[in-house]
Amino acid sequence: MKRWLSKAEVVLGNHSDRLNAINIFPVADGDTGTNLYLTVRAAVASLGGTAPAPTDPGNDVGALLSRAGQAAMEQARGNSGTLFAVFLCAAAEPLVGKARLSAPLLATALNRAQIRAWSALSDPVSGTMLSVLEAAARAAQAVDDSQNGDDSNHALGLSLDAVVEAAFQAVVRTEDELAQLHEAHVVDAGGVGMLLVLDCLRSAVLGEELQDELLDGLHGYKLQDPHIHEHMPADDGVEVMCTISLSPLNAAILRQRLDEMGDSVIMSQVGGTTGQDDDDESTVEASYRWRVHVHVPDPEPAVALIRSLGDPTDIAVSQLAVPRDTRQEPAYNQESSSVPGQSRHEY
Incomplete structure (x- = not known):
């Protein structure tokens, strides 16, 4: 599992430029590859070296992936990075206490992950x-x-x-499932990123090479193809992300209000409950840590709303619009920690 995530970090880094190039949905901000890379890098960093962490109960696949998923969730970037973190956290749950992956466990883990990912978004889209x-x-x-x-x-x-083949076919279909992609004649960048992650899993578990030919023929993915997003209308909004502890009621209120303010709303639970019962007969309502993501025209109302409901940490506001006359640096490598510049403000 560590080999899988390490391989995914390298592969997503090397493919980040092409993923950015075809990133036009939900906004043409050209950062899907960067966001996925940074999120996976956070997951890998949380695992340290090859030795088990002191808190890991033996050879526990689920515990390891859960730790990686929590780190990814706390540092997730963008829609794609947040959904990857949701995928990792959810997939880890059925694997807790298991020493190895098996076909039945893989089926359960992927099903849990896809259900959780669909439900994390307020307005999920095929x-x-x-x-x-x-x-x-x-x-x-x-x-x-x-x-x-x-x-x-x-x-x-x-x-x-079968998983990788099905993922590939699903990527090919994305071009005809979304009008924006069909018009631009490209496949979905996030979908390609997930395909790469799943092929890395296959490669790591089976000890086989990555299937580079999977990417042959994907529209917009040739190195000579232009950066599609550079020719799309710029989005003047911003992306707001944070982590916050909320009761289920306040979480529902926040989701509803953010839906009214903007779009691309993602809320996913991070870890377990943080509230406890008082010693007396009164009860403190259990609260949960949530990772929050939204695109809004103006960050101030969204930040004010979030702060009115709790005490958020790591509030980050990033411009969705990107310069149309420059490209992000291509290809990271395993040893590099450099990250292309992003317009990002930490509160």
């Missing part, structure tokens, strides 16, 4: 990485059904092959 996750989960379940719950390595290999 033709995105959500569709890719859903297709992957269905493929894993189909293989598990056909193998009658076989937990052998052979069945796991069949499942991973």
